[in-house]
Amino acid sequence: MVPTIKDLAEAEISLCQRKFTDSLDLANSALEKALESDGIESKARILLLMSRIFNTQGRYNYDCDFHDKSLAYLNAALRFFPEKKGFYWDIQIEKGLTYLHKEYFGDAIAIFEECQNSIEEIENIPCTQAKFLLALSELHYQKNEYDESIDNASKTLEIAGENELGDKLYLEIYSQLVKVYLRRHEYTKVLEYGNLTLELSKKLEDKEKEYIGLNAIGVYNASQNDFKTAMFNFMNGYDISSKINFKYGVAHSLINIGTIYAKLFNYNEALERYNIVLDNYENVIDDSTVLTIMNNAGNIYFVVGDLEKAMDYFERALSMAREMNYTKMLVHTLSQISGTLLAQGKYREALKYAFESEEIIEKTSNLEGKQTNYITLGNIYYKLGDFDLAMKYIGKGIIGSKQIKDTANEIKGYRIMSNIFQEKGDYKKALEYQLIYSQAQENYAIDQRNRQIIDIEIQYDIQKKEQEIKLLTKFQNELIRKNNKIAEQNEQLKVANENLKQFTYVVSHDLNEPLRMIGSYSNMIQKRYADQLDESSEEFFAYVNTGVTRMSKLLKDLLKYTTVGENMEWRETVNLNDVLDGTLLNFALKISESNALIKKQDLPTIVSSESLVSQLFQNLIGNALKFNKPGTPPEISISCEQEEGKYLISFRDRGIGIPQDELDRIFVIFQRLHKRSDYQGTGIGLSICMKIIKKLKGTLSVQSEEGQGSIFTVGLPINPTMI
Numbered sequence: 071m072v073p074t075i076k077d078l079a080e081a082e083i084s085l086c087q088r089k090f091t092d093s094l095d096l097a098n099s100a101l102e103k104a105l106e107s108d109g110i111e112s113k114a115r116i117l118l119l120m121s122r123i124f125n126t127q128g129r130y131n132y133d134c135d136f137h138d139k140s141l142a143y144l145n146a147a148l149r150f151f152p153e154k155k156g157f158y159w160d161i162q163i164e165k166g167l168t169y170l171h172k173e174y175f176g177d178a179i180a181i182f183e184e185c186q187n188s189i190e191e192i193e194n195i196p197c198t199q200a201k202f203l204l205a206l207s208e209l210h211y212q213k214n215e216y217d218e219s220i221d222n223a224s225k226t227l228e229i230a231g232e233n234e235l236g237d238k239l240y241l242e243i244y245s246q247l248v249k250v251y252l253r254r255h256e257y258t259k260v261l262e263y264g265n266l267t268l269e270l271s272k273k274l275e276d277k278e279k280e281y282i283g284l285n286a287i288g289v290y291n292a293s294q295n296d297f298k299t300a301m302f303n304f305m306n307g308y309d310i311s312s313k314i315n316f317k318y319g320v321a322h323s324l325i326n327i328g329t330i331y332a333k334l335f336n337y338n339e340a341l342e343r344y345n346i347v348l349d350n351y352e353n354v355i356d357d358s359t360v361l362t363i364m365n366n367a368g369n370i371y372f373v374v375g376d377l378e379k380a381m382d383y384f385e386r387a388l389s390m391a392r393e394m395n396y397t398k399m400l401v402h403t404l405s406q407i408s409g410t411l412l413a414q415g416k417y418r419e420a421l422k423y424a425f426e427s428e429e430i431i432e433k434t435s436n437l438e439g440k441q442t443n444y445i446t447l448g449n450i451y452y453k454l455g456d457f458d459l460a461m462k463y464i465g466k467g468i469i470g471s472k473q474i475k476d477t478a479n480e481i482k483g484y485r486i487m488s489n490i491f492q493e494k495g496d497y498k499k500a501l502e503y504q505l506i507y508s509q510a511q512e513n514y515a516i517d518q519r520n521r522q523i524i525d526i527e528i529q530y531d532i533q534k535k536e537q538e539i540k541l542l543t544k545f546q547n548e549l550i551r552k553n554n555k556i557a558e559q560n561e562q563l564k565v566a567n568e569n570l571k572q573f574t575y576v577v578s579h580d581l582n583e584p585l586r587m588i589g590s591y592s593n594m595i596q597k598r599y600a601d602q603l604d605e606s607s608e609e610f611f612a613y614v615n616t617g618v619t620r621m622s623k624l625l626k627d628l629l630k631y632t633t634v635g636e637n638m639e640w641r642e643t644v645n646l647n648d649v650l651d652g653t654l655l656n657f658a659l660k661i662s663e664s665n666a667l668i669k670k671q672d673l674p675t676i677v678s679s680e681s682l683v684s685q686l687f688q689n690l691i692g693n694a695l696k697f698n699k700p701g702t703p704p705e706i707s708i709s710c711e712q713e714e715g716k717y718l719i720s721f722r723d724r725g726i727g728i729p730q731d732e733l734d735r736i737f738v739i740f741q742r743l744h745k746r747s748d749y750q751g752t753g754i755g756l757s758i759c760m761k762i763i764k765k766l767k768g769t770l771s772v773q774s775e776e777g778q779g780s781i782f783t784v785g786l787p788i789n790p791t792m793i
């Protein structure tokens with residue numbers, strides 16, 4: 071693949087995942103390469119992608135600056151493609167879409183008309199034709215011309231099918247259709263295209279479209295009164311939008327979650343969501359949605375009896391609705407205000423608003439607003455004592471409410487009817503209505519109780535999920551804390567070790583010199599004044615000399631211990647037979663003096679460090695010879711066997727052995743089990759062995775029985791991976 075194409079493909083994927091910076095970086099690097107070598111189409115393609123990145127960012131941040139940047143890139147691309155054919159149209163279509171994002175409808179339409187004039191050209195390239203049709207669908211959508219919008223999207227679907235234009239285009243079409251059908255409240259279609267969108271978005275890892283799919287399915291569920299599933303889908307949509315910082319998705323998910331809560335009579339949760347949106351996302355959602363939320367919130371305050379707050383929201387909604395000239399919402403809000411005034415006992419004022427509402431309703435076919443208003447009007451007249459008018463309106467209201475299944479208003483109607491008949495003294499009729507009212511009220515109460523149960527179930531699920539997350543985060547935090555502590559301790563240990571090493575090195579090295587001086591001066595004095603010294607002085611000098619020798623040995627061992635394994639060759643071929651023979655040669659005098667019996671098996675050749683293995687053997691054989699039972703010749707056998715990736719080399723002696731409870735102690739530095747007068751030594755030998763064994767990634771263990779001898783076993787890796 072040409073490098074620019076590869077970069078471009080990767081940039082496309084990053085854009086799909088909404089990783090804007092990555093995507094832009096990749097596109098920029100592709101552009102740099104392309105400017106040097108590639109043809110004009112390649113350059114234009116990259117510029118087009120860059121403009122799409124900015125457009126998406128613009129949509130995400132509600133920031134026109136991004137769209138302007140996008141336009142600049144598109145104009146640059148047009149300079150490469152000034153001739154009206156081929157790729158020129160792709161650039162123009164994207165430009166038209168950018169104008170739509172900026173809400174410059176005039177400019178957008180001008181571009182689309184230019185395309186339309188050259189439609190034959192465009193139809194020659196199916197991919198461009200598909201883009202054009204989708205852009206038209208978006209234009210009609212934004213102009214609220216839903217039939218045309220669907221028409222264009224469906225045509226795109228046909229073209230995509232005939233020409234196999236790929237999943238990405240299908241995803242665009244499906245999500246476009248979801249959008250339009252949502253506006254048209256055609257929920258079966260919403261579900262159909264929502265499912266297709268969800269499936270494909272997951273496959274293509276397009277998070278924004280995944281939100282669109284989930285939201286669509288949620289809306290369908292809610293329309294079927296399946297509140298629990300709806301809630302689940304909305305919440306998932308919320309999580310996904312938050313993750314990619316898609317504010318539009320976050321805001322709409324919150325609104326939908328709030329509305330479900332309201333339907334489940336959980337008003338606090340509902341209000342909380344609505345208020346978050348109104349406080350933080352007002353610029354992200356369109357005015358009609360803001361209006362709807364304000365009405366919904368006001369309604370909740372009304373239901374819970376906070377009439378002042380309710381009025382506050384309704385009045386804000388009313389002035390917005392008037393400003394926008396949004397009749398449907400205007401009617402609704404006027405009725406709501408009228409209802410609130412009625413509840414406050416301000417009948418005349420209430421009547422004023424209800425009339426205004428009715429006036430507008432008469433001109434429209436808004437059924438929902440109509441019923442609410444009839445019931446409100448009836449109620450006001452009842453309060454004012456005009457029973458005839460009251461009954462007229464209530465009667466109409468009940469019939470209408472039944473038609474559109476507005477149970478709350480229907481019940482209200484029965485109750486007022488019953489009250490009117492009661493006050494008129496027609497108890498038979500009053501009772502009739504009272505019975506219908508009770509029955510309806512009972513059904514309503516059952517429904518309410520069921521919804522409250524669903525709400526509790528949802529709360530329980532959320533709590534469970536939250537607890538799981540909490541537990542997981544707690545666990546993770548604990549782990550991080552522990553790791554940090556270990557790292558800190560390791561660091562401290564490293565420093566301490568380094569200090570100790572320095573100290574031991576300096577001590578063992580620097581003390582040697584004065585010690586040597588003491589030794590030689592003591593010898594000199596002894597020699598020079600030999601004739602003047604008596605027997606006990608001789609004895610004192612002997613003590614000094616032994617002390618000096620011992621001290622010197624201690625310092626040497628200490629130095630050996632601190633520097634063991636430094637600057638060693640780790641990966642050399644080591645013939646263990648040779649090492650053993652060398653060691654035995656070192657001890658030749660001691661062996662012959664003590665009549666020691668040495669038995670040895672053939673040993674293997676390994677990859678290791680000769681010097682370290684030799685020190686190891688030296689210490690173990692030295693100890694086996696030393697810790698011998700007095701009066702008997704030492705007997706040492708060296709054997710080898712193979713086990714799980716390592717050679718086990720054992721040094722067995724028939725010496726004095728080690729008590730069981732002392733077995734661990736002998737590997738600790740300076741730890742000895744005997745008096746120096748019985749067995750010479752510094753207590754460093756086995757510590758050196760341990761250090762060596764760690765370096766060689768091997769093992770060292772001991773088995774022993776007091777008076778019976780000991781077996782020291784060295785394990786050395788056959789294939790040392792990391793020494």
Ligand code: ADP
Nearest residue numbers: 693694697727736742743751752753754755756
């Ligand atoms: P050193 O030999 O200088 O005392 P080491 O570190 O080599 O120091 O050994 C520590 C102690 O372990 C010895 O003092 C001795 O008590 C015990 N030990 C080591 N090897 C043997 C052995 N083969 N048999 C009995 N005891 C042993």
